[in-house]
Each structure stands twice: as structure tokens, then as C-alpha cells.
Amino acid sequence: MAVSVEYVTRETATNLWRNRLMTVAAVLTVAVSLSLVGVSLLLRQGVAQATTQWQNGVNVLVFLDAVPAAPAAPTAQQHTIYQQLVQLPYVKSCLYRDQAYDLGEAQRLLDPSAASVLNVASTPASWRCVLSQPSEAQAIARQFNGFPGVQEVQYPQKQIRTMETVVHVLDAVFLVLAVILLLSAAVLILNTIRLAIFARRREVSVMRLVGATNWFIRIPFMFEGIVQGLAGALVAVLVTVALHVVLDHFAGHNASSLLYRMRTPAGDVATTAILVGMIGVVIGAAGSAIGIRRFLES
Amino acid sequence: MIRFENVTKTYKAGTVALQDVSIDIDKGEFVFLVGPSGSGKTTFIRLLLREETPDQGRIWVAGREIAHLSPWRIPYLRRNIGCVFQDFRLLPNRTVFENVAFALEVIGRPRHVIEGQVPQVLDLVGLAGKRDSLPGELSGGEQQRVAVARAFVNRPLLLIADEPTGNLDPATSQGIMRLLDRINRTGTTVVIATHDAGIVDQMRRRVVELHRGELVRDQERGVYGYGT
Numbered sequence: 001m002a003v004s005v006e007y008v009t010r011e012t013a014t015n016l017w018r019n020r021l022m023t024v025a026a027v028l029t030v031a032v033s034l035s036l037v038g039v040s041l042l043l044r045q046g047v048a049q050a051t052t053q054w055q056n057g058v059n060v061l062v063f064l065d066a067v068p069a070a071p072a073a074p075t076a077q078q079h080t081i082y083q084q085l086v087q088l089p090y091v092k093s094c095l096y097r098d099q100a101y102d103l104g105e106a107q108r109l110l111d112p113s114a115a116s117v118l119n120v121a122s123t124p125a126s127w128r129c130v131l132s133q134p135s136e137a138q139a140i141a142r143q144f145n146g147f148p149g150v151q152e153v154q155y156p157q158k159q160i161r162t163m164e165t166v167v168h169v170l171d172a173v174f175l176v177l178a179v180i181l182l183l184s185a186a187v188l189i190l191n192t193i194r195l196a197i198f199a200r201r202r203e204v205s206v207m208r209l210v211g212a213t214n215w216f217i218r219i220p221f222m223f224e225g226i227v228q229g230l231a232g233a234l235v236a237v238l239v240t241v242a243l244h245v246v247l248d249h250f251a252g253h254n255a256s257s258l259l260y261r262m263r264t265p266a267g268d269v270a271t272t273a274i275l276v277g278m279i280g281v282v283i284g285a286a287g288s289a290i291g292i293r294r295f296l297e298s
Numbered sequence: 299m300i301r302f303e304n305v306t307k308t309y310k311a312g313t314v315a316l317q318d319v320s321i322d323i324d325k326g327e328f329v330f331l332v333g334p335s336g337s338g339k340t341t342f343i344r345l346l347l348r349e350e351t352p353d354q355g356r357i358w359v360a361g362r363e364i365a366h367l368s369p370w371r372i373p374y375l376r377r378n379i380g381c382v383f384q385d386f387r388l389l390p391n392r393t394v395f396e397n398v399a400f401a402l403e404v405i406g407r408p409r410h411v412i413e414g415q416v417p418q419v420l421d422l423v424g425l426a427g428k429r430d431s432l433p434g435e436l437s438g439g440e441q442q443r444v445a446v447a448r449a450f451v452n453r454p455l456l457l458i459a460d461e462p463t464g465n466l467d468p469a470t471s472q473g474i475m476r477l478l479d480r481i482n483r484t485g486t487t488v489v490i491a492t493h494d495a496g497i498v499d500q501m502r503r504r505v506v507e508l509h510r511g512e513l514v515r516d517q518e519r520g521v522y523g524y525g526t
């Protein structure tokens with residue numbers, strides 16, 4: 001039994017045009033909700049990205065008391081600290097950064113007015129350690145804070161945690177909003193389908209009478225919902241990709257900025273786009289399926 | 299072609315619409331189903347189309363028992379039955395040609411079949427010249443001819459009509475009856491539910507009478523009222 005492409009296209013287009021206001025409302029709702037989904041997926045990927053970058057790099061920074069002479073090599077006391085560090089089971093290796101290097105880094109990270117008060121004599125040198133078990137950073141920090149010659153122990157996980165908390169909250173808010181909006185989108189689609197069926201009740205009753213199969217009757221309405229879901233998803237994909245491009249632009253090339261670290265590879269963006277598209281189709285299909293069940297059963 | 303075997307149909311409200319009705323209608327017959335309003339004629343037709351199922355008894359159409367037909371087969375049953383109603387049931391924003399073509403289109407007939415069969419049947423009902431008119435531009439009689447064309451375009455085994463002349467004046471009604479008679483002579487079984495005594499008396503065909511859901515008369519070459 002042939003359902004011609006021409007027939008389905010024509011009927012679907014007519015239905016969408018007749019209900020264009022409802023259609024626009026449904027498409028916009030899908031677009032907004034799926035944009036939230038897309039952005040929150042990008043955020044997640046960004047956090048994962050930033051976390052791995054940090055964790056593959058340095059896990060613990062042991063800032064040492066500044067030595068006014070700013071030597072290029074560790075002092076004897078600093079060397080002792082190094083030996084204590086590397087004998088710990090989880091410490092893989094530690095690298096010395098002298099005061100001049102740390103000053104340079106601070107000047108890059110801080111804004112110019114804050115950086116201008118720094119000088120090489122008062123900037124601490126540091127041991128930068130890579131751990132085989134990044135989660136041990138906190139324990140090492142506890143152990144070495146207050147150690148003679150140690151100014152402060154920092155571990156980026158602290159920053160990661162804060163960032164993760166912020167992002168998780170955002171994520172949860174976005175997802176709850178997205179789910180609520182997706183449900184309203186499904187209801188809106190259901191409603192446009194109901195209107196379309198109502199507008200075509202004569203056609204539908206004649207179709208029944210002359211022996212059109214249920215699938216033949218349903219397919220144009222089904223397509224109507226799917227087209228709406230897909231259209232909303234396309235808008236959402238555009239929004240997500242645009243946001244990604246804009247963030248990428250602002251991230252610039254500053255390797256230590258948060259945005260830069262959160263940059264997601266294009267492949268991940270594509271995956272997000274595909275996922276968003278699929279959710280759009282599912283929402284459209286679900287909305288119209290319920291609409292058809294409720295209003296088209298004989 | 300049609301067989302009812304002890305069919306009883308009661309609606310939810312408790313109205314008994316058909317009571318223990320048994321009847322046989324052979325292929326190629328022309329049958330009037332008569333009786334006053336509420337006697338069960340429409341219910342008889344709805345059972346044939348499987349728009350309703352009987353509470354008791356069995357119904358065969360074209361050799362197939364339909365009371366227990368699985369739902370997905372119902373469309374295929376209906377493709378064998380052409381149907382005409384008092385209110386025509388045309389689609390107002392489609393032309394005569396499109397209305398008739400619609401019946402073929404929605405059962406998946408290819409374009410070239412539609413292009414071939416629709417003009418033929420429009421010719422048969424005498425509306426070849428009005429193929430591009432909208433139903434609103436036609437008289438009641440012409441609209442009913444379009445409905446007959448739509449019912450017949452797929453060459454069904456069975457054509458049923460529920461009060462086909464209910465909205466038409468006697469002269470126009472006669473024209474419709476002549477058309478149904480011509481269709482019957484192509485070998486199509488025709489069943490007409492009506493309380494229009496004029497057309498029944500004029501045609502002198504088999505008359506089956508219902509009264510309060512019971513079959514009270516089955517007569518060859520009968521008239522509307524009792525007796526001959």
C-alpha cells in the first residue's frame with residue numbers, strides 16, 4: 001500500500017499553513033527548550049574538558065617563601081621540600097619554577113593594575129607536582145601547608161570544584177527549565193495536531209468511509225508534529241553553535257583562562273547538535289502520536 | 299453477498315436497534331430496506347460497514363464474517379463497499395474531479411489509474427462537464443451524483459445508500475434511482491435504506507421491512523406499504 005511522498009508533503013504543508021500561529025508557537029517553544037538543552041550539554045562537555053586539562057597537567061602547586069635574591073635554582077631548604085614531596089607515594093614528579101617565571105605568569109593572569117604592584121623579589125617560586133592520583137592533592141596540601149619554607153599549597157581541583165558546583169547548579173536549572181519547556185512544547189504540538197485533525201474532520205471521515213488505512217490517515221499528522229519538532233531543533237542547534245563560536249572567540253588564546261580551558265572540540269558540538277535534533281524529532285513524534293491517539297481513534 | 303444471522307444490536311442507552319434479524323442478499327440484487335424513522339435501517343448499514351459490531355449473531359459480507367474482523371482489515375472491507383448518504387458528504391473545497399479522485403488517492407491508487415477511472419465514472423453519472431465545479435456550485439441532485447460517482451469509482455462489489463433521496467425533490471430522486479439501477483445492472487449489489495415510498499413503489503424491487511428493529515417483511519418486487 002503506497003503512501004506517496006507527494007501526498008504526504010502536500011497534506012503536511014497544508015496542515016502547517018492552516019495552523020501557522022500554533023505552529024510558530026510550538027516551534028519556538030521547542031527551540032527555546034532545546035537551546036537550553038544544547039547549552040547545558042556544552043557546559044557539561046566544557047567542564048569535562050577543563051577538568052581533564054587540569055588533571056593531565058599540574059595537580060599541586062607548592063608556593064615557596066620568596067627569597068629576595070630571586071635565585072634561578074632551588075635553595076637548600078627548597079630542595080629539602082622537594083625531596084619530601086617526591087617521596088610521597090602519589091607524587092610522580094615535581095618541577096621547579098623560579099620567582100621570575102611565577103612573576104611572569106602572575107602578570108599574565110592578573111589584571112594590569114593588580115600585577116603592577118608585584119615584583120620579582122616578593123613573588124614566590126614554586127614546586128609544581130604531577131600526581132598519579134589527582135584526588136590526593138588535598139591531602140598533600142594539608143600536609144605541606146605551614147611547612148617551613150612553604151608559603152601556600154594550591155591545588156586547581158579546588159577551583160575545579162567551585163566551577164563544577166556553579167556549573168552543576170546552572171545545569172540543573174537549565175535542565176529543569178528545558179524539561180518543563182519540552183513538556184509544554186509537546187502539549188503545543190499535540191494541540192496543533194488536534195486543530196489540524198479538527199480542520200480535516202470531513203476529509204478524515206471520508207477517508208475512513210472509502211477504506212483508507214489508519215496509517216494513511218495518520219501519517220500527514222504525524223509528519224506535521226515531526227516537522228515542528230525538527231524545525232525547533234534546527235533553531236536550537238543554530239543557537240548552540242552560535243554560542244559556541246562566540247565563547248570560543250572570547251576565550252582567545254589565554255591558556256589559563258577558564259573559557260579557554262572549557263573550549264569543546266568541534267566534534268563534541270556536532271554530537272550535541274545531533275542529540276538536540278533527535279530530541280526535537282522525538283518530542284514532535286510524541287506530541288503528534290498522543291494527539292492522534294486522542295482525537296483520531298474511531 | 300450479504301448474510302445476517304440472528305443479529306441483535308443494542309445501543310448503550312439500552313435501545314434495541316435490531317432484534318434477531320436474519321437475511322440473505324445475493325450478488326447482483328437490488329434491495330430496498332424500508333421502515334419508519336428509528337426502525338433500525340441506519341444501524342443495519344453501520345453494521346455492514348463495521349462501524350458497529352453486533353451484540354449477538356454473525357454477519358458475512360462477500361464471504362467474510364465481519365463481526366469479528368480484526369481492526370486492521372476494516373479498511374479493506376470498506377474498499378469493497380461504496381457508500382452514499384442523505385447529506386452527500388462531499389468535501390466543499392475540492393472540485394468534483396478531486397472529490398471523486400480523493401477516494402482513490404487515499405487508498406493508494408497510482409495517478410494514472412485515477413486519471414483513467416475518474417473521467418469514466420463522471421461520464422457514467424452524467425457530470426463530465428462539471429468536473430471542475432465545486433460542490434457548492436451544484437444542485438442537490440448533482441451533488442448526490444458526485445457522491446454516487448465517488449462511491450462507485452473503485453468498482454465496489456456492493457453499493458449501499460442511506461436515504462439517498464432524503465434531501466431531493468421527487469423528480470431529482472427518480473434520476474438518482476435510475477443511476478443506481480444502471481450501476482446495479484453492471485453486477486453491483488445495491489442496498490438502499492429509505493422511507494421514501496415514491497421511489498420504492500416505482501422501482502418494484504425486493505423490499506425488506508424493519509419495524510422497531512425486527513424484520514417484518516421480505517418481499518420480491520414489493521412496494522413501500524403493506525400488501526401488494
Ligand SMILES: Nc1ncnc2c1ncn2[C@@H]1O[C@H](COP(=O)(O)OP(=O)(O)O)[C@@H](O)[C@H]1O
Nearest residue numbers: 309311313315334335336337338339340341342
Ligand atoms: N449511536 C446511537 N446511540 C444510541 N441509540 C442509537 C444510536 N443510533 C441509533 N440509535 C437508536 O437506535 C434506533 C434505530 O436507529 P436507526 O438505526 O438510526 O434507525 P433508522 O435509520 O431506521 O431511522 C433508534 O431508536 C435510535 O434512536
Ligand SMILES: [Mg+2]
Nearest residue numbers: 339340341460
Ligand atoms: Mg437512518
